[in-house]
Amino acid sequence: MSCQYWLDNRNESEENYESRDYSIDPETLLEALDRGDTDVFTLLDPTPETLPTPSFSGLTPWSQADYFRFAQALYQESWQEPFEAKNIYFMNFEMDCAEIEQGLFSYVILNSFEIIQTGEEETRVEYHNVISPSRHWVSASRGEYTPNIQKKEPLDLTRYRISAEEIVQIAEKNGGAERRLLYENDCKINALAPGLKGKGWVVSYKNDNDGWRRIFEITIDPQIGAFEVLHPKP
Numbered sequence: 582m583s584c585q586y587w588l589d590n591r592n593e594s595e596e597n598y599e600s601r602d603y604s605i606d607p608e609t610l611l612e613a614l615d616r617g618d619t620d621v622f623t624l625l626d627p628t629p630e631t632l633p634t635p636s637f638s639g640l641t642p643w644s645q646a647d648y649f650r651f652a653q654a655l656y657q658e659s660w661q662e663p664f665e666a667k668n669i670y671f672m673n674f675e676m677d678c679a680e681i682e683q684g685l686f687s688y689v690i691l692n693s694f695e696i697i698q699t700g701e702e703e704t705r706v707e708y709h710n711v712i713s714p715s716r717h718w719v720s721a722s723r724g725e726y727t728p729n730i731q732k733k734e735p736l737d738l739t740r741y742r743i744s745a746e747e748i749v750q751i752a753e754k755n756g757g758a759e760r761r762l763l764y765e766n767d768c769k770i771n772a773l774a775p776g777l778k779g780k781g782w783v784v785s786y787k788n789d790n791d792g793w794r795r796i797f798e799i800t801i802d803p804q805i806g807a808f809e810v811l812h813p814k815p
Contacts, residue, residue, distance in 0.1 A: 591728060592730075593726040593727065593729075594726070594727055596725045596726075596727065597723075597724065599723050600720065600723075601624065601720070602627075602720050603658075604622075604623045604718060605621060605622060605718070605719055606621070607640055607641075607714035609621075610651065614651070614654055621654065622658050632716050632718055633716055635677075635687050636716075637677075637685050637687070637715055640685055640715060642746075643685075643686060643714060644744065645744040648674075648686075648712060651712065653665065655721055656708070659723075660721075667693035667694065668694050668695060668733070669691060669738065670734060670735050670736060671692040672690065672691055672745070673689065673771055673772070674689050674745040674749075674771070674772040674773075675687060675689065675769055675771050675772075676769070677766075677770075678761045678786070681749070681758075681761070681770065684746055684749075687713060687715040688712075688713050688715070689711070689713075690709070690710065690711055692707065692708065692709050692710065693707075694706060694707045694733050702727065703727075703728060703729035704727040705726045705731070705733065706723060706725050706726075707723065707726065708721070708722070709723075710722075736774060736775060741782075741803040741804075743801070743803050745772045745782075748772050748801050749784060751806055751808060752801070755799060756799065757797050757799065760786055760796050760797035761796075761797070763796075764788050768787055768789075769787055770784065770785070770786050771785045772784050773785070776800045781803050782801045782803055783798065783800045783811075784798065784801065795812055797810075797813070798812040799811060
């Protein structure tokens with residue numbers, strides 16, 4: 582009992598933290614990757630000026646698959662490691678309600694981890710990636726946490742047959758469009774995984790009044806598209 586109590590109350594230490602910001606050209610980036618050109622990153626000063634206001638002019642919609650393809654290039658550039666070898670544990674695809682017709686995600690977070698075993702001790706390496714084509718900007722950071730106490734559960738991506746862009750359309754058809762129009766598109770949409778109880782997708786529509794108040798929320802099964810409206814309750 583006493584040993585278990587001690588183990589449960591240890592503190593993780595963060596070590597070897599690294600963070601890098603890059604500028605990108607989202608209008609040409611995907612074509613460059615198609616050609617096999619991975620020289621698409623410009624390293625920014627460690628203390629860059631305020632990021633520019635998002636601009637969607639001329640942007641081509643990036644799908645979830647496009648973001649994953651970009652993440653592969655980002656991991657090779659930043660860490661010289663393959664993205665697909667990491668365990669994704671969190672995804673957040675965000676768009677402005679006003680851009681719903683164009684399907685433009687303005688801000689995407691992809692977080693992953695790996696476990697390194699040293700003797701009987703485990704170290705968890707976390708990778709945090711923020712990709713914002715509308716700001717022509719991406720941030721990549723990595724930190725090591727020892728001992729590995731905050732156990733992360735990887736997403737089983739084989740279950741996520743329905744993509745982020747398709748999930749948003751399911752939300753739209755089942756109450757999301759009606760709610761956002763009530764707010765005259767003054768809102769943001771977030772498609773997050775995992776959803777409730779560590780499973781599936783959850784899509785939230787939030788208005789910036791009263792601290793980004795939730796105006797609509799729906800949970801969606803990533804395999805068959807079955808859904809349940811969480812807010813407002815029918």
